[in-house]
Amino acid sequence: MTQLDAETLGSLDPAVARPAYDRAATRTRIVHFGVGGFHRAHEAMYLDRVLSSGEEDWGICGVGVMPFDLAMRDALRAQDGLYTLVTTAPDGSAEARVIGSIIEYLYAPDDPEAVLAKLADAETRIVSLTITEGGYGVDDATGAFSPSDEATLADLAGGTTPRSVLGYLVTALARRRDAGTPPFTVMSCDNIQGNGRVARTAVLGFAERVDPDLAAWIASDVSFPNSMVDRITPVTTDETRAAVREEFGVDDRWPVRSESFEQWVLEDDFPLGRPDLAAVGVQLVDDVEPYELMKLRLLNASHQAMSYLGILAGATYVHEVCTDPLFVGFLRGYMQDEAIPTLRPVPGIDLDDYVDQLLARFGGQAVRDTLARQVVDGSDRIPKFLLPVVRAQLAGDGRIGRAALVLAAWSVFLEGRTEQGEPTPVSDRRRTELEAAVAAERERPGAFLDLTAVFGDLGRDQVLRDAFVAARASLAERGARVSIADLSTD
Numbered sequence: 001m002t003q004l005d006a007e008t009l010g011s012l013d014p015a016v017a018r019p020a021y022d023r024a025a026t027r028t029r030i031v032h033f034g035v036g037g038f039h040r041a042h043e044a045m046y047l048d049r050v051l052s053s054g055e056e057d058w059g060i061c062g063v064g065v066m067p068f069d070l071a072m073r074d075a076l077r078a079q080d081g082l083y084t085l086v087t088t089a090p091d092g093s094a095e096a097r098v099i100g101s102i103i104e105y106l107y108a109p110d111d112p113e114a115v116l117a118k119l120a121d122a123e124t125r126i127v128s129l130t131i132t133e134g135g136y137g138v139d140d141a142t143g144a145f146s147p148s149d150e151a152t153l154a155d156l157a158g159g160t161t162p163r164s165v166l167g168y169l170v171t172a173l174a175r176r177r178d179a180g181t182p183p184f185t186v187m188s189c190d191n192i193q194g195n196g197r198v199a200r201t202a203v204l205g206f207a208e209r210v211d212p213d214l215a216a217w218i219a220s221d222v223s224f225p226n227s228m229v230d231r232i233t234p235v236t237t238d239e240t241r242a243a244v245r246e247e248f249g250v251d252d253r254w255p256v257r258s259e260s261f262e263q264w265v266l267e268d269d270f271p272l273g274r275p276d277l278a279a280v281g282v283q284l285v286d287d288v289e290p291y292e293l294m295k296l297r298l299l300n301a302s303h304q305a306m307s308y309l310g311i312l313a314g315a316t317y318v319h320e321v322c323t324d325p326l327f328v329g330f331l332r333g334y335m336q337d338e339a340i341p342t343l344r345p346v347p348g349i350d351l352d353d354y355v356d357q358l359l360a361r362f363g364g365q366a367v368r369d370t371l372a373r374q375v376v377d378g379s380d381r382i383p384k385f386l387l388p389v390v391r392a393q394l395a396g397d398g399r400i401g402r403a404a405l406v407l408a409a410w411s412v413f414l415e416g417r418t419e420q421g422e423p424t425p426v427s428d429r430r431r432t433e434l435e436a437a438v439a440a441e442r443e444r445p446g447a448f449l450d451l452t453a454v455f456g457d458l459g460r461d462q463v464l465r466d467a468f469v470a471a472r473a474s475l476a477e478r479g480a481r482v483s484i485a486d487l488s489t490d
Contacts, residue, residue, distance in 0.1 A: 004082055031060075041258040055275050059103035061103065112161045172184075193296050298358060315371060334402040334406075391458055445472070
């Protein structure tokens with residue numbers, strides 16, 4: 001058994017690929033906020049390929065700002081920034097590679113000035129983000145900057161030292177402007193439609209409140225490319241760590257296991273340059289929107305569609321529901337009858353083949369992704385993934401029966417019990433508001449849809465309300481499986 005760090009790389013099992021480039025000579029021109037499992041299975045993996053190709057100027061400096069980032073700081077520090085990425089194919093075969101592209105890691109509360117200096121340094125060309133759908137403070141219903149998290153509000157109130165990602169970004173951009181240094185590109189890698197536009201709204205909204213002149217400079221000079229990212233990456237568990245030790249002989253504090261599939265579609269808008277991402281598998285395009293709509297409304301919305309109903313029916317893992325013919329038929333029906341009609345043509349993609357590919361990916365047992373992971377902060381995810389489908393279908397008199405059943409299942413899930421009486425894994429920053437809205441259903445069926453922070457004006461649509469109320473009644477009377485089966489006979 002080998003404890004992973006820079007000194008032990010050479011003694012790893014030959015089956016484990018490892019960096020062949022000189023990490024000590026690598027410059028960090030990318031700063032990344034939010035070094036979690038997905039970043040390490042995706043962007044950091046692509047940059048590891050870039051460095052392996054001989055481009056040594058594009059290492060990553062990771063930054064953590066949240067209390068839970070302490071654990072990542074300690075794990076990466078102990079392993080010299082190295083970690084093991086295990087990718088698993090649908091047939092269960094697995095490959096392991098040690099990723100070396102995270103050259104530095106800064107935990108912002110330890111030394112805020114070090115983070116600001118790194119961001120303000122002219123060597124920093126790109127700042128990338130995976131700060132979750134809710135990390136931008138942009139209201140889902142209005143599209144306006146409306147932060148509610150404590151750290152951002154403290155920064156806006158005039159805190160002398162940044163505490164939030166937006167506080168660090170805007171403070172560093174101000175320093176670069178004042179020094180005559182061109183601004184870095186802000187590259188969001190979060191699962192949000194128009195993630196570059198959302199990041200721009202957030203950064204500009206913050207800047208306008210603290211320095212309107214700075215906001216004007218950001219609006220004219222800073223690039224915010226949109227991107228679409230895709231790779232299913234479950235949360236690392238002790239089971240993951242044990243499997244990496246057993247299968248590959250690597251004692252890794254924080255390995256990552258993901259599916260073998262990977263995709264990154266990125267707008268090519270980097271004024272200060274970028275690595276040769278196309279050479280390592282990234283699709284560089286002029287317009288990301290067709291690809292992101294496809295992914296958000298098919299893959300991400302299907303995660304929501306399967307998870308609430310699956311949890312209510314007693315399932316734990318994604319592959320449990322996605323090898324069940326009843327659920328597979330439900331998901332296929334949602335994608336083909338409700339989601340695909342809302343999409344634009346996607347260059348180079350056959351949507352029917354894409355649906356087949358998704359169902360095969362969902363059914364892979366080796367990844368062991370949990371339904372509970374997919375329902376964290378549903379109040380952020382549902383409005384971005386599923387509600388746009390509902391809105392578009394209602395505008396065109398299209399079908400919404402399956403989407404309405406998913407919304408009803410979400411509301412029943414929030415009541416706290418599965419059909420077997422087990423507690424549901426509710427984890428949502430709006431939990432109090434959501435549970436109050438669900439409680440109102442007892443007196444006013446359809447009251448859940450009146451939560452404007454989630455549904456905006458869509459909740460007033462009578463067609464949706466009627467479908468939602470009927471779906472809730474079906475779930476209460478007959479359960480998830482029978483409710484799904486009824487839809488398949490419509």
